[in-house]
Each structure stands twice: as structure tokens, then as C-alpha cells.
Amino acid sequence: MILANAFCLFFFLDETLRSLASPSSPQGPELHGWRPPVDCVRANELCAAESNCSSRYRTLRQCLAGRDRNTMLANKECQAALEVLQESPLYDCRCKRGMKKELQCLQIYWSIHLGLTEGEEFYEASPYEPVTSRLSDIFRLASIFSGTGVDPVASAKSNHCLDAAKACNLNDNCKKLRSSYISICNREISPTERCNRRKCHKALRQFFDRVPSEFTYRMLFCSCQDQACAERRRQTILPSCSYEDKEKPNCLDLRSLCRTDHLCRSRLADFHANCRASYRTLTSCPADNYQACLGSYAGMIGFDMTPNYVDSNPTGIVVSPWCSCRGSGNMEEECEKFLRDFTENPCLRNAIQAFGNGTDVNVSPKGPSIPATQAPRVEKTPSLPDDLSDSTSLGTSVITTCTSIQEQGLKANNSKELSMCFTELTTNISPGSKKVIKLNSGPSRARLSAALTALPLLMLTLAL
Amino acid sequence: RRRARARSGAHACGLRELEVRVSELGLGYTSDETVLFRYCAGACEAAARVYDLGLRGLRQRRRVRRERVRAQPCCRPTAYEDEVSFLDVHSRYHTVRELSARECACV
Numbered sequence: 001m002i003l004a005n006a007f008c009l010f011f012f013l014d015e016t017l018r019s020l021a022s023p024s025s026p027q028g029p030e031l032h033g034w035r036p037p038v039d040c041v042r043a044n045e046l047c048a049a050e051s052n053c054s055s056r057y058r059t060l061r062q063c064l065a066g067r068d069r070n071t072m073l074a075n076k077e078c079q080a081a082l083e084v085l086q087e088s089p090l091y092d093c094r095c096k097r098g099m100k101k102e103l104q105c106l107q108i109y110w111s112i113h114l115g116l117t118e119g120e121e122f123y124e125a126s127p128y129e130p131v132t133s134r135l136s137d138i139f140r141l142a143s144i145f146s147g148t149g150v151d152p153v154a155s156a157k158s159n160h161c162l163d164a165a166k167a168c169n170l171n172d173n174c175k176k177l178r179s180s181y182i183s184i185c186n187r188e189i190s191p192t193e194r195c196n197r198r199k200c201h202k203a204l205r206q207f208f209d210r211v212p213s214e215f216t217y218r219m220l221f222c223s224c225q226d227q228a229c230a231e232r233r234r235q236t237i238l239p240s241c242s243y244e245d246k247e248k249p250n251c252l253d254l255r256s257l258c259r260t261d262h263l264c265r266s267r268l269a270d271f272h273a274n275c276r277a278s279y280r281t282l283t284s285c286p287a288d289n290y291q292a293c294l295g296s297y298a299g300m301i302g303f304d305m306t307p308n309y310v311d312s313n314p315t316g317i318v319v320s321p322w323c324s325c326r327g328s329g330n331m332e333e334e335c336e337k338f339l340r341d342f343t344e345n346p347c348l349r350n351a352i353q354a355f356g357n358g359t360d361v362n363v364s365p366k367g368p369s370i371p372a373t374q375a376p377r378v379e380k381t382p383s384l385p386d387d388l389s390d391s392t393s394l395g396t397s398v399i400t401t402c403t404s405i406q407e408q409g410l411k412a413n414n415s416k417e418l419s420m421c422f423t424e425l426t427t428n429i430s431p432g433s434k435k436v437i438k439l440n441s442g443p444s445r446a447r448l449s450a451a452l453t454a455l456p457l458l459m460l461t462l463a464l
Numbered sequence: 465r466r467r468a469r470a471r472s473g474a475h476a477c478g479l480r481e482l483e484v485r486v487s488e489l490g491l492g493y494t495s496d497e498t499v500l501f502r503y504c505a506g507a508c509e510a511a512a513r514v515y516d517l518g519l520r521g522l523r524q525r526r527r528v529r530r531e532r533v534r535a536q537p538c539c540r541p542t543a544y545e546d547e548v549s550f551l552d553v554h555s556r557y558h559t560v561r562e563l564s565a566r567e568c569a570c571v
Contacts, residue, residue, distance in 0.1 A: 183549055
């Protein structure tokens with residue numbers, strides 16, 4: 001144990017020193033010529049400061065506000081306005097989830113983009129900035145919480161959804177906003193009216209916008225072994241109020257309804273952008289980004305398109321909005337296609353399952369392919385105190401990581417295993433784009449560090 | 465030893481917290497959820513006022529006999545937490561108001 005601790009301490013110090021010495025650290029993106037897109041509220045200010053831009057923008061808005069959008073856009077003046085505005089900062093502006101003035105930002109976005117799309121498209125571009133950060137941190141937490149690697153009997157008995165509720169109740173902010181949406185969504189108005197759906201949706205949106213995702217995702221995407229757990233998971237959003245309705249509308253009608261609302265339309269477009277099944281990636285998710293998919297799924301809760309688990313089946317996860325494809329007429333195929341993005345989407349399914357199991361994908365350019373539902377790399381070891389499962393500190397996970405490396409063998413000169421530990425630590429300390437650089441310069445560095453590590457280890461072994 | 469404790473203020477009136485299962489509260493709810501229960505505990509001797517001393521004196525002289533009186537301040541919540549919600553074993557949600565203390569004082 002002493003040896004293990006000394007070992008870990010050394011790794012940690014070494015990593016700290018290297019990150020201090022390394023010039024390529026935190027600023028990341030700017031160095032690679034990538035600039036964050038201007039948000040539409042700011043772009044609007046820039047446009048307003050310019051007389052040509054602002055007058056064209058006013059014209060376009062009048063064009064789009066007309067009764068029949070298509071005939072108005074056929075107008076020469078409207079066309080000219082659109083052409084000029086494609087050169088302005090308004091054209092490629094984006095919005096952020098939960099930003100100040102989000103609705104205003106989205107209104108500006110759609111005022112330009114509605115004019116650009118030819119009628120109704122199946123998939124629309126997302127007005128939201130792409131999510132760049134990876135879920136590693138949250139995934140790691142999830143894996144610690146889920147306690148995988150402990151004895152399988154205890155693990156099968158534990159209810160992760162109950163643990164997630166506990167974690168929320170013990171956090172003041174999460175508890176407050178959870179209790180708030182529960183009491184609103186659970187309040188019966190009259191025998192015929194189960195609740196105030198509008199207020200319930202609003203409270204749910206506040207919960208998912210203002211509570212950190214390490215709490216909200218854990219409740220929403222917890223993994224289950226039995227029905228009681230799965231029922232709790234299904235009940236998270238109080239579906240009898242927020243989800244179910246007297247009638248099940250047709251999915252394409254529901255989509256049209258959603259598209260009349262700027263927020264709902266944007267969240268749906270974001271879901272399509274981030275959860276659309278891809279056949280070119282390992283995980284079936286665009287850019288193997290689970291976080292973006294889970295985030296945009298959760299982003300639809302509290303709107304007309306609110307999705308939920310359709311039943312309390314513990315392992316066969318099926319989610320769907322409250323709609324069906326009955327009465328689609330000749331649009332049956334399109335309707336089924338739309339619905340399948342929820343019900344039979346391998347990206348969404350993998351993302352939910354990977355979160356439940358506490359596994360993030362670690363796809364490196366040359367790295368070995370890791371199946372999406374692989375056992376977590378971070379393992380809890382018997383030598384660690386039992387109350388680890390309640391700990392959320394980063395320090396713990398660093399130690400855990402190192403200990404698991406330890407278990408893989410104490411051959412200090414095996415640079416391959418050591419470099420794995422380094423990659424792990426590197427991702428722990430600074431997730432994101434930096435990882436690629438690290439991997440490229442990996443081997444030589446790892447070998448150097450391995451040599452450095454071998455020294456004190458040898459000394460320690462001799463001393464013992 | 466007792467003195468040392470009093471000096472360090474370890475037992476002064478204040479908020480304490482406990483993680484409890486909802487069922488343990490004995491309120492009739494059957495839920496396995498864990499909530500944070502905050503309560504007020506601690507000594508209030510230092511907070512005695514002339515009122516308390518006067519009342520004690522009158523009680524000793526049996527001028528106050530019939531009523532139940534309290535001649536020392538008591539550590540009680542002065543504010544409560546709004547609400548806490550939980551799901552019970554029958555998949556029904558419940559919201560309980562003012563379950564937990566938010567502030568304590570010797571009153």
C-alpha cells in the first residue's frame with residue numbers, strides 16, 4: 001500500500017511538472033486556428049452598428065414575417081437582402097444552451113436560416129455551438145458511483161437510480177430544483193386536469209439547465225438490473241404529467257408543432273445533429289461524442305417533443321416522444337424514419353448504456369478499437385476504503401487510476417503500460433482537444449517518464 | 465474535559481446534519497430515498513438573558529407555579545427548508561414542506 005501510494009504520488013508530481021513545463025497546455029483551441037463562433041445576439045449588435053447590414057436585416061425579417069414565406073422570398077428585394085446577409089456575421093452565428101437571452105439568440109438565428117432552407121427539411125442544422133468537451137469527467141464519476149468491479153452480487157443488488165436520487169438530495173441546488181419540478185408536476189388541478197403541463201415543463205427545463213449534468217444525467221441515464229429501478233428511471237420526469245397525454249398525436253404533426261416554436265425547433269435540430277446514427281464511427285455517434293448526444297437528448301425534455309423511456313424494462317432501453325405513426329397517410333415512411341431516430345437509434349442507445357456502465361470511449365487515431373459496451377477501465381480495488389463510492393473528488397479518481405495500473409503488473413520498465421497511465425492522467429487533468437497532441441508525441445515521452453519512474457521504484461524495492 | 469469542549473464551542477447551538485432514509489422518519493412514507501435531515505442541537509446557557517434569571521428567581525419563590533414555564537433559552541430552528549420531494553416504493557411522488565431546519569438560534 002505504501003509502495004502504491006508513493007508510486008501514485010510520483011506519477012502525480014511528474015504529471016504536474018510536465019504540464020507546467022509543457023507550452024501546449026490549457027489555451028488549446030486558439031493555437032489551432034479555430035475561433036469560437038460569434039453568438040447571434042452579439043452578431044446582431046455588430047450588424048446593427050452597420051447601416052447596410054442593419055437595413056437588409058430589417059428587410060429580411062419583414063419578408064419572413066409575411067403570411068406566406070415562400071412567395072415573400074421569391075421577392076427580389078428579399079433575395080438581395082438574404083444574399084448580403086450571407087456575408088455578415090449573422091450568417092454563421094450560433095447560440096449556447098442555457099445562455100442569457102437564449103430565445104432572442106435563436107430568434108435571430110432562425111430569422112436568417114428559415115430563409116435559407118427550401119421548405120421543410122428532415123434534418124435541420126443545429127443553431128447550437130458544437131459541444132467540444134468530452135464526457136470523461138462525468139463518465140468517470142458515473143463509473144465510480146456505479147461501483148462496477150466490486151463483487152458482482154452486491155453490484156447487482158444496488159439500485160443506481162436510487163443512488164442518483166440520493167446524490168441529488170444531498171446537494172442543495174439539485175434537491176431544490178428537483179423538489180420544485182416534482183411538486184409542480186405532481187400538483188393536481190382538478191379531477192380532469194392532472195397537472196399544469198406548461199408549468200411542469202418549465203420547471204423541468206430549469207432543472208436540466210441549472211443543475212450540473214453529473215447529477216441530472218445520473219438520474220436520467222442510470223443503469224438498471226431490475227424493474228423497480230427501471231420504473232424509477234422512467235418516473236424521473238414525472239411522465240404522467242410531462243409526457244403522457246390523452247391522445248397520442250402523429251409524430252409528423254408533433255414535429256410540425258415543435259417547429260413552430262424556436263426553442264423546440266432548435267433542441268430537435270440539436271438532437272438530430274448530435275444523436276444521428278452514423279455508420280462511420282465506432283460508437284455510431286457523430287465524432288464518437290456521447291456527451292453531445294446525451295446533452296441534446298436531455299435538452300428536449302420540457303418541450304412538445306419531450307422524450308422518455310416507454311416502459312420499465314430494465315435492460316431493453318427504448319425511448320420515444322409521445323407520438324405514433326398512425327394516421328400518417330402517404331408520409332408513413334418519413335414518419336417511421338423520424339420515430340426510429342428515437343426508438344432504434346444505436347448512437348443514443350450506446351450513449352445511454354455507456355453512461356450507465358461508466359464507460360467513455362477513448363478513441364485515439366491509432367489506438368485499438370474498444371467496443372462501446374466494454375467494461376470500465378477505472379476499477380475499484382479491494383485495497384481502497386469502502387466509502388469511496390460516496391466520494392466525488394478528483395484526487396480519488398487519479399489514485400484509482402494509478403492503482404489499477406499497478407494491478408496490471410509492477411513491471412516498471414514496461415513502457416506500454418505506463419504510457420497508458422499517462423494518457424489516462426493527461427485526460428484527467430485537461431480533457432479535450434489536447435489529447436491528440438499528447439498521443440502523437442506519446443511514446444518517447446512515456447519512455448522517458450518510465451525510466452524516471454523506474455528509478456525511485458527500484459530504490460523503494462531495495463529499501464523494502 | 466468538559467470545559468475544553470465548552471471553550472472550543474463544539475456544543476454550541478447550531479445546525480447538524482444527518483443522512484436518513486425517508487422511511488426512518490416515521491412519517492408514514494415508504495421510500496428508500498435518502499434525504500439530508502438538518503436539525504438544531506447544542507447548548508444555550510450562554511444565551512440566557514436577565515429575563516431567564518428573573519423567571520428562575522420567581523419560580524424559586526413559588527410566585528410562578530401553575531404554568532409550564534421555561535426559564536432557559538432553547539435551541540430551535542428559526543427558518544426551515546422549503547420542500548423536499550421523493551419517490552416512494554409505489555412510484556408515487558411526495559413533497560414534504562419544512563422537513564429540515566435551515567437556521568438555528570437560542571430562543
